[in-house]
Amino acid sequence: MSDFSSIRPYQDAEVKPTLERLVNTPELLHTLIGFRYPKLSGWRKSLLAIGLKAYLRWRLRNVDSVYQFQLEVESYMDHMIKTTTSELSSSGLDSLDLSQPHLFISNHRDIALDPAFVSYILHHSGQDTVQIAIGDNLLTKPWVSDLMRLNRSFIVKRSASTKRDKLKNSRELSAYIHHAITELGDHIWIAQREGRAKDGVDLTNAALISMLSLNRSKSQPFSEFIKQLNIVPVSISYEFDPCDEAKANELVAQQQGHYAKQEHEDILSISRGITGHKGRVHLHFSPALQGEYHSAKQVAEELDRAIIGNYQLMPTNWVAAGRSEQASLSPRDVDHAQRYFEAKASTLSAEAVEQLLAMYANPVLYKDKVV
Numbered sequence: 001m002s003d004f005s006s007i008r009p010y011q012d013a014e015v016k017p018t019l020e021r022l023v024n025t026p027e028l029l030h031t032l033i034g035f036r037y038p039k040l041s042g043w044r045k046s047l048l049a050i051g052l053k054a055y056l057r058w059r060l061r062n063v064d065s066v067y068q069f070q071l072e073v074e075s076y077m078d079h080m081i082k083t084t085t086s087e088l089s090s091s092g093l094d095s096l097d098l099s100q101p102h103l104f105i106s107n108h109r110d111i112a113l114d115p116a117f118v119s120y121i122l123h124h125s126g127q128d129t130v131q132i133a134i135g136d137n138l139l140t141k142p143w144v145s146d147l148m149r150l151n152r153s154f155i156v157k158r159s160a161s162t163k164r165d166k167l168k169n170s171r172e173l174s175a176y177i178h179h180a181i182t183e184l185g186d187h188i189w190i191a192q193r194e195g196r197a198k199d200g201v202d203l204t205n206a207a208l209i210s211m212l213s214l215n216r217s218k219s220q221p222f223s224e225f226i227k228q229l230n231i232v233p234v235s236i237s238y239e240f241d242p243c244d245e246a247k248a249n250e251l252v253a254q255q256q257g258h259y260a261k262q263e264h265e266d267i268l269s270i271s272r273g274i275t276g277h278k279g280r281v282h283l284h285f286s287p288a289l290q291g292e293y294h295s296a297k298q299v300a301e302e303l304d305r306a307i308i309g310n311y312q313l314m315p316t317n318w319v320a321a322g323r324s325e326q327a328s329l330s331p332r333d334v335d336h337a338q339r340y341f342e343a344k345a346s347t348l349s350a351e352a353v354e355q356l357l358a359m360y361a362n363p364v365l366y367k368d369k370v371v
Contacts, residue, residue, distance in 0.1 A: 023056045023141075035274060085279065089282045100230055103232065104232035105190055106307065107235060107311070108195070112274065117236065119132075131152050131188050133188070133190040138160055138270075143306075144256060174211050174215040178229075189234075192205065196243075207296070233290050239281070239314040243273055245347070247359060286307075313363060319338055344356055
């Protein structure tokens with residue numbers, strides 16, 4: 001594991017010192033308070049931070065392993081699910097042989113919650129949680145990196161500037177994923193492409209599959225290598241996206257050529273995703289890929305068929321696509337979705353509304369193409 005020390009998740013021996021750093025980080029304490037009390041500020045927030053620090057030190061006093069830390073995280077997941085979703089459901093998991101490690105590749109809508117929901121459902125099915133691939137572009141603060149690596153995240157280095165360094169980082173990442181699956185026996189989660197699908201189009205980047213295969217020996221057939229990874233396509237569906245307004249505005253700004261990403265913008269997106277209302281959330285686990293594949297492109301196309309084809313369409317998707325009658329939605333569901341979009345239209349520009357409706361409609365339109 002020392003070969004991967006710069007990217008691997010933290011191990012049990014590193015838990016105690018990392019937690020000590022975290023509880024002594026004022027910015028983290030203020031961020032946690034902001035999740036629960038977004039309108040609190042000034043001396044009240046500072047006073048509450050003192051109390052929170054003492055509480056966390058007491059609460060975490062006996063936590064000395066990654067597993068114990070994740071049990072603490074689970075209680076916050078339970079609260080988040082109870083307060084920001086109307087239903088969390090899954091399908092397809094019972095068709096997998098979970099005695100074997102799998103590489104879960106999913107569509108990507110939310111920075112933190114996509115892998116969190118995968119881990120949560122696996123945990124409640126008696127399985128270990130996943131190791132999570134996370135880009136170093138998200139780790140803009142040391143305490144964010146500490147939290148992520150405590151929570152079984154490994155780092156995808158994206159900041160290299162030269163082709164040589166990019167290839168070196170890709171080889172290291174490929175080797176680590178292969179090591180984690182074949183040697184450690186761990187489940188892995190990674191998104192189907194870099195960055196969230198802000199437009200609602202869930203297409204796999206074949207470069208991801210090429211990266212995974214960098215660790216393949218020349219004597220091993222490509223299809224055999226893909227089967228060894230036990231790749232499971234996962235379709236994650238949200239009825240409401242808490243970041244949809246920000247995504248729509250970003251897409252408009254990109255079209256107009258003047259979008260500039262703000263410092264720590266991703267941390268704000270994580271906060272919105274966690275605290276915002278999501279309605280119904282569904283995860284579908286497709287069977288592991290076992291076909292005869294001869295190229296990264298073929299694997300990516302199969303992932304698209306599975307992820308898009310098994311995406312559970314919500315009333316918001318059907319209404320945005322103008323096809324609520326086809327879905328036989330109840331009048332209540334149609335009205336709820338329409339009211340949601342009307343509320344968004346009252347705060348967004350016409351161009352942003354168009355983008356927002358498109359991001360909800362695209363899962364319907366692209367399902368037609370792959371099914």
